[in-house]
Amino acid sequence: xxxxxxxxxxxxxxxxxxxxxxxxxxxxxxxxxxxxxxxxxxxxxxxxxxxxxxxxxxxxxxxxxxxxxxxxxxxxxxxxxxxxxxxxxxxxxxxxxxxxxxxxxxxxxxxxxxxxxxxxxxxxxxxxxxxxxxxxxxxxxxxxxxxxxxxxxxxxxxxxxxxxxxxxxxxxxxxxxxxxxxxxxxxxxxxxxxxxxxxxxxxxxxxxxxxxxxxxxxxxxxxxxxxxxxxxxxxxxxxxxxxxxxxxxxxxxxxxxxxxxxxxxxxxxxxxxxxxxxxxxxxxxxxxxxxxxxxxxxxxxxxxxxxxxxxxxxxxxxxxxxxxxxxxxxxxxxxxxxxxxxxxxxxxxxxxxxxxxxxxxxxxxxxxx
Amino acid sequence: xxxxxxxxxxxxxxxxxxxxxxxxxxxxxxxxxxxxxxxxxxxxxxxxxxxxxxxxxxxxxxxxxxxxxxxxxxxxxxxxxxxxxxxxxxxxxxxxxxxxxxxxxxxxxxxxxxxxxxxxxxxxxxxxxxxxxxxxxxxxxxxxxxxxxxxxxxxxxxxxxxxxxxxxxxxxxxxxxxxxxxxxxxxxxxxxxxxxxxxxxxxxxxxxxxxxxxxxxxxxxxxxxxxxxxxxxxxxxxxxxxxxxxxxxxxxxxxxxxx
Numbered sequence: 016x017x018x019x020x021x022x023x024x025x026x027x028x029x030x031x032x033x034x035x036x037x038x039x040x041x042x043x044x045x046x047x048x049x050x051x052x053x054x055x056x057x058x059x060x061x062x063x064x065x066x067x068x069x070x071x072x073x074x075x076x077x078x079x080x081x082x083x084x085x086x087x088x089x090x091x092x093x094x095x096x097x098x099x100x101x102x103x104x105x106x107x108x109x110x111x112x113x114x115x116x117x118x119x120x121x122x123x124x125x126x127x128x129x130x131x132x133x134x135x136x137x138x139x140x141x142x143x144x145x146x147x148x149x150x151x152x153x154x155x156x157x158x159x160x161x162x163x164x165x166x167x168x169x170x171x172x173x174x175x176x177x178x179x180x181x182x183x184x185x186x187x188x189x190x191x192x193x194x195x196x197x198x199x200x201x202x203x204x205x206x207x208x209x210x211x212x213x214x215x216x217x218x219x220x221x222x223x224x225x226x227x228x229x230x231x232x233x234x235x236x237x238x239x240x241x242x243x244x245x246x247x248x249x250x251x252x253x254x255x256x257x258x259x260x261x262x263x264x265x266x267x268x269x270x271x272x273x274x275x276x277x278x279x280x281x282x283x284x285x286x287x288x289x290x291x292x293x294x295x296x297x298x299x300x301x302x303x304x305x306x307x308x309x310x311x312x313x314x315x316x317x318x319x320x321x322x323x324x325x326x327x328x329x330x331x332x333x334x335x336x337x338x339x340x341x342x343x344x345x346x347x348x349x350x351x352x353x354x355x356x357x358x359x360x361x362x363x364x365x366x367x368x369x370x371x372x373x374x375x376x377x378x379x380x381x382x383x384x
Numbered sequence: 385x386x387x388x389x390x391x392x393x394x395x396x397x398x399x400x401x402x403x404x405x406x407x408x409x410x411x412x413x414x415x416x417x418x419x420x421x422x423x424x425x426x427x428x429x430x431x432x433x434x435x436x437x438x439x440x441x442x443x444x445x446x447x448x449x450x451x452x453x454x455x456x457x458x459x460x461x462x463x464x465x466x467x468x469x470x471x472x473x474x475x476x477x478x479x480x481x482x483x484x485x486x487x488x489x490x491x492x493x494x495x496x497x498x499x500x501x502x503x504x505x506x507x508x509x510x511x512x513x514x515x516x517x518x519x520x521x522x523x524x525x526x527x528x529x530x531x532x533x534x535x536x537x538x539x540x541x542x543x544x545x546x547x548x549x550x551x552x553x554x555x556x557x558x559x560x561x562x563x564x565x566x567x568x569x570x571x572x573x574x575x576x577x578x579x580x581x582x583x584x585x586x587x588x589x590x591x592x593x594x595x596x597x598x599x600x601x602x603x604x605x606x607x608x609x610x611x612x613x614x615x616x617x618x619x620x621x622x623x624x625x626x627x628x629x630x631x632x633x634x635x636x637x638x639x640x641x642x643x
Contacts, residue, residue, distance in 0.1 A: 276486075276488075278484060278486055278488035279488060279490065281451055281484070281488060282482075282484065282488035282489075282490070284449075284451060284477065285449050285451060285477060285480070285481075285482040285551075286477065286478070286481075286501070286502035286506060286550075286551075286554060287474050287477040287478035287502060287506040287554070288501075288502065288505060288506060289474070292505050292506075296501060296505065297490055300492050301490075301491065301492050304492065378492070380491055380492055380534040380535075380536055380537075
C-alpha cells in the first residue's frame with residue numbers, strides 16, 4: 016500500500032489509520048468487540064427499555080404534585096404523590112426549628128457555601144482571607160443556630176431534618192480530619208506515651224459500634240458526670256461522632272503516611288527542616304493526596320451514619336419521614352418519603368465523590384512511583 | 385600547662401578541619417556497622433569513598449549530618465560537635481548539603497519550589513531573594529528552563545542536577561554525595577559528573593561515595609577505601625589506583641576496573 020519511502024531517521028509522524036478513531040471505532044471497541052460483549056450490549060439496551068419508561072412515568076408523568084391528602088393524589092394520578100413531600104418540605108428541612116428564627120438556618124447555609132469555596136478551590140479570589148473565615152465558620156454557625164449572645168436561644172432538641180444532618184455531618188468532617196492527622200502522626204511517634212495513647216484510642220474507637228457510643232452519649236454519660244451537670248445532647252452526639260470518625264480517619268491517613276518513602280524525610284532532615292515543618296510541607300501534602308479516596312470514603316460513611324441518631328431520639332430526615340408517615344391523612348406513602356430522603360443523601364455523597372476525583376486530578380504531578 | 389597548650393592546639397587544628405571523626409563506632413542493633421573510624425577532612429578537601437556494598441561507606445557519611453546516630457566517639461563538623469542536642473544537629477544540617485542516590489526530590493513541588501523550600505523555611509530568606517538564588521543555581525547546573533516543571537517530568541540526570549542545585553541553595557560549606565550516579569542511565573552519568581567536577585573547582589568541601597573511578601582520579605585529593613565497617617586504606621588517587629597496599633583494596637580495584 017505505502018509507496019512513499021523515507022530515509023532512515025527521517026520518518027515523519029503520521030496520523031493513525033481512520034478505523035482507530037471516531038464514533039464508529041468507539042462503538043466497535045467498547046460495545047461490540049466480542050460475541051459476549053454484543054450479548055451484554057443487547058441485554059443492557061433491553062434492560063434500560065424495560066426500566067426507564069415506567070420509572071419516568073412514576074416520577075413525573077403519572078405523579079401528582081398538588082393535593083390535600085392521599086386520596087386527592089390518587090384521584091388525579093397513580094404515580095408518585097409529591098404533594099405529601101411538598102407539604103412536609105419545611106419540616107424535612109428545618110425540623111422543629113421555630114418558624115420565626117429560620118432565617119438563621121438559611122443564613123448559616125449561605126455562610127457555609129461562602130466558607131466552602133476557599134477550602135475547595137485554590138483559585139478562589141481572596142483565598143487567604145476566605146480560609147480564615149472558613150476556620151471561624153463552625154463557631155459562627157454554632158452561634159447562629161444555637162443562639163445566645165444577643166440572639167434568642169433555640170434548644171438543640173428542636174433541630175431536625177436536613178439541617179440536623181448537615182450540622183452533624185459537617186462538624187464531623189471539619190473536626191475529624193485534623194484530629195485524625197494528629198492521631199496518625201502520634202501513632203508513628205517515637206515518644207512511647209503519645210504512641211500508646213494514640214494506638215489505644217484508635218483501637219478502642221474501631222472496636223466499638225457507633226450506636227454504642229451514641230447510647231453512651233445519650234444515657235450513660237450522665238452517670239459519669241457530676242450530678243446536676245447537664246450538657247447538651249446534640250453536643251454530646253457531636254463529640255462522639257467526631258471522635259468516632261477521627262479514629263477511622265487516623266488509620267486512613269496512616270496508610271498514606273506509610274506510602275511516603277523514607278528518603279523524603281531524610282531529604283527534609285538533611286536540609287535542616289524541623290519535624291513539624293517537614294510534616295507540614297513535605298510528608299502530609301503527599302500522604303493526604305494518596306489518602307484522598309479513603310478520606311472521602313470516611314466522610315461519606317460518616318455523613319450517612321448521621322441517620323443513626325434517630326435511635327437516641329434526634330429527628331434527622333429519616334426520623335421526620337417516619338413521624339410524617341404516621342399522619343392518617345397521608346398513610347402508605349413511605350416510598351415517596353424514602354426516595355426523597357435517598358435523593359438528598361445521594362446528591363450530597365455523589366458531590367463529595369466527584370469533588371475527590373477532581374482533587375486527585377488536580378494534584379497529579381506526573382510522579383507515579 | 386601542657387594540657388592548656390594541647391587544648392589550644394586542638395581548637396587551632398579543628399579550625400582547619402571541615403570534618404573530624406574520632407574513634408567513631410556505630411551499631412545497628414547487634415550488628416557493628418562502623419568500627420573505630422577516624423577521618424580528618426581539611427576545608428576544601430575533596431574525598432572519594434569507595435568500597436564494596438555493605439562496607440559502611442554510606443552509613444559513615446550519613447553520620448556526618450546525623451541522619452544516622454553514632455554510639456561512640458566524636459564527630460565535629462565545622463567546629464560543631466554532633467551530640468544529642470537538636471540545636472547542634474540543626475546547625476550542622478543547615479551547613480551540610482546532601483545529595484542522595486535516589487534524588488529524593490519532593491514530587492509535589494515544582495523544581496523551583498524544591499530549591500527555595502529550605503532557604504525560605506530554615507534560613508528565613510524572603511521569597512523573591514530565594515527565587516533568584518534558586519535560579520542562579522539552576523543555571524549553574526544548566527537547567528533553568530525546567531524551573532516550573534515537576535520532578536516527575538524530568539529525566540533522572542536532570543532530577544539529580546536539581547537535587548544538587550537544591551542543596552547548593554542553602555550555601556553549604558560541606559557537600560555529601562551518597563552514590564549520586566548509581567541510579568542513573570549511562571548516558572546521564574556524565575552530565576551529573578560534569579556538574580560535580582565544576583563544583584569541586586570552587587573550593588567547597590566534598591565527601592563523595594561513588595564508584596566512578598574516573599571522577600575520583602580527576603577530582604579527589606584523597607581516596608578512602610572501606611570494607612567491613614573499617615577504613616582499610618587511604619591515599620592520594622595516583623598512589624591508590626597504581627599502587628594499592630592492602631589485598632582487599634587490590635581485589636576490589638581489580639573487580640571494578642576490569643569488568
